[in-house]
Amino acid sequence: MELKPVGEDIQLIYQCPACETRHHFDLKTVQRPGQYLDCWCDTSTRLAQVTQPKFTAQYGVTTSEPITKDEPKDTDTKRLDAMKTRVASILFEQGFSGDESDTLIKEVLSRIEPRSVAELLRLALVESRNDEPIKTG
């Protein structure tokens, strides 16, 4: 059997405007009107009354658009950019021009998603050999 909660104990966090200390309040407390944050710094601030908490628990339901969906993608892009920059600089040290290394990296990335700088570099170098004109005579 799977257990579901029989109630909730939600804490809301308020920040003292004077000293920025954070204070935790029970939801039930801030649902009552006329509550104050009495901070240790002698600042007393009235709390806005919470009437409709937005917490909802869902069971066995996956939301269609997870909030964190784009986060790994963004990290991947940054990682890839870092790899591209690194490989471009290595290729430059090896005597390739900026345009040449850009082209090689683009060629590799159009086919695969390299997992490391070494892999991208190796494939870019393979690519550079493929592009060499066949020597005649």
Ligand SMILES: [Zn+2]
């Ligand atoms: Zn304070």
